[in-house]
Amino acid sequence: MKRAAVALALILSVNAPFAALAQHGGSRPSGGGGGRPAGGGGGARPAAPAAPAARPAGGGFNFSGDTAARPAAPATRPQPAAPQPARPQPAQPQPTRPQPARPQPAPNPGGRPPGGNSGTRPPAPGTRPPSGRPPVAVRPPSYRPGPNWGWNHGVAWQPAPNYWGGGFWGSLALAAASAAIYGSIVAANDQTYTSYQVQPDSPGAILLQNYQLQQVPCGPPDLVVIYGPDNSVICTAPNTIVAPGYYNLDPTTLTIVSQ
């Protein structure tokens, strides 16, 4: 009995590591040489066709080219300047064109008076005109707001400062020459906010899809103007869900709120 117990235990203890190695081998990419113990060579192995690379003294990763000429980064990355709101604009449709009074083609959940947008940014939400009504969230029909970040499966969306609208509208960096410019909005302080094309599969594209909105170049009147993260702005044609006007977006719930 004693011997049987000891033998059983020893078998279990000896087999276990091999089971783990077998798992490693099963998940290893081809050509890797499964089961090789880690750490022996410091992890660095030059590929055959490439020149042998110098390993950093003391181990670790070799990013000498990226770190050699640069001072140590501060604890927090300095924020880049605001996304070039005063960027010179190519031929733009007259953003300050006077507006004819038009009847509202769609319900106005935001309660904004008719007249559309003239391309001039209204006062900030905090300084709403006296005649304005409280902001109203416009609920998209195809998305039921759940808990925060429910649209992102509960994962908080993290803005990336170097991307268009913090990445909300897509990956296009503002400096990208290939970024499709979609008109602009002139703010009350005469600053121009350039609008860029929303990239497919971006959170912003999901928002537009939920509201069944189609992006159009900013500038003409009677558009839906949505201000996004990082001083971003896009314009869409109004529809039966969203009336012309100015809106802020709430990325936590992926909804727009009238200003």
Added chain:
Amino acid sequence: MSRSWTLALAALILGATFTARPASAMGILRVQQRDGSIQVYRNVTIRIVRAKAMVVTSPDHVGALIISNAACSYVGDLLRCLLDDVKLRQHGATKELDVDDGTLYVNETDGELHLPLSSQGVKPHGVVMAYHTEHGTFVSLHGTIDGAAK
């Protein structure tokens, strides 16, 4: 009698320790310098820290790539993050790596998924990443998440 059961218990605990250890640290990080030289780091550890950052640790535990502040969205069931903030922490110093462009894909499901418009698969709880720094370094990573830390 007691000695034999002590041995058996110790062996069982030892065995359980090995069996409980997941297949980990199997990530492969490839760094191609601007001059064309290449380092391939096998058995790197991939961990998610506080659900906010992904940390890739070198096999010798000296260096760590910290990937944070990415803009993430879902492509089907695949989490896709546009990289922006990557830091290198090693030898007691933390340095920023200026990412020019890059994407991180994370498969949080228990089944294999494919990258959009690609035949490349991402294993369950797998990670595929590629980015390019402003200096000209090209970095790629694939592996599976080895764990998460609060």
